[in-house]
Ligand SMILES: Cc1ncc(C[n+]2csc(CCOP(=O)(O)OP(=O)(O)O)c2C)c(N)n1
């Protein structure tokens with residue numbers, strides 16, 4: 001391989017001196033499809049055509065993987081006009097008008113919406129019809145998510161769970177986006193998207209086991225509550241470190257594309273996630289490498305107590321897509337039909353065209369950041385109530401399916417009562433289930449436990465035996 005690369009480099013530098021030919025070394029598709037065959041084919045035909053380079057370059061754009069890069073010098077020589085010139089990256093027109101591009105557009109980018117606040121379809125909307133079965137399932141999952149949030153939050157307040165975080169106001173984002181994906185699409189979540197896992201079949205008992213950190217939890221209690229993950233459901237385990245999932249999703253998407261899979265990845269993050277360096281690196285990498293990834297930003301106005309106005313001055317997150325060369329859409333995060341349609345289309349584009357898509361869902365974090373936060377310290381209770389009331393995405397979707405005759409008040413009360421019972425029982429069962437043994441803290445990360453961890457385990461065991469009365473009695477030593 002290295003010999004081949006060396007030879008290829010020599011060929012390229014030869015072309016450079018002849019043609020000012022810069023692009024070929026930087027085209028990813030040229031390298032990643034079938035490097036040996038493709039490059040030899042390219043270089044052989046170039047050699048045969050050195051006599052008439054311009055005709056050759058024009059006729060063979062695709063086989064040479066030319067997308068944006070063109071020969072700077074050669075094109076300049078042949079095409080330059082008074083008003084435009086080919087710079088590396090493409091042709092640019094000149095202007096005699098000395099003006100700066102404004103930092104923000106005069107009008108903010110519009111937000112795609114299908115259902116109005118009363119659940120009516122806005123006339124002339126362009127959307128995908130959701131059939132009865134899927135729509136009812138979506139609604140039932142949104143309600144389940146709401147009830148889970150109520151009961152698990154209460155359980156934390158009662159001291160039964162150490163930490164919790166709700167997704168109040170973001171139920172449509174969770175469920176409608178999940179419904180528009182395929183099961184094989186790999187999910188890289190932040191932490192406010194448990195509904196995606198719920199939609200994929202993670203059971204209420206599995207959620208409760210993770211929250212209680214018992215021995216049935218797949219992480220065996222190593223993670224904080226709400227850091228769910230499941231191989232079985234193609235849902236990558238949540239990391240506390242905000243933003244890290246973004247470049248991971250890009251790398252995984254690129255690998256799906258290389259393997260020719262009919263699948264994409266989706267990564268969720270908040271407005272705060274978009275303020276990390278990982279977000280920018282991830283978007284740029286995905287655009288250049290043409291990775292089939294959906295970037296789903298939940299812009300809910302807050303990163304804990306930091307409002308968006310203190311995070312960025314751009315028109316939200318959607319405006320940044322174009323800067324990176326990524327197709328983007330802004331969508332109403334409280335409208336399940338609009339979210340479903342946008343994600344469905346984004347998935348098609350990502351896979352068929354092998355390219356990333358950015359979705360910014362506008363919403364509001366209607367709960368506290370987590371159980372460690374009191375958001376009334378930095379925003380008014382009235383503001384929170386307004387969002388919780390008139391903008392509730394669950395009741396908006398309910399009105400829509402009720403009007404279609406697919407849902408009733410009786411179905412509603414049965415669902416809520418059954419779900420409450422099921423969740424309360426799952427918490428009790430998870431509480432009674434034994435905790436993982438102390439040894440589990442040190443297992444399942446490394447294939448062979450390294451010496452520093454063996455040393456730590458020894459120290460931990462010595463400490464427990466010295467202070468056994470202070471050590472929780474329900475954790476097997
Ligand atoms: C790299 C990093 N910086 C800071 C934190 C602390 N932190 C945890 S959550 C959070 C807010 C993230 O806000 P956002 O992405 O908007 O998500 P939201 O909570 O609003 O859903 C911060 C700053 C962290 N976990 N990781």
Ligand SMILES: [Mg+2]
Nearest residue numbers: 270271302303
């Ligand atoms: Mg936020």
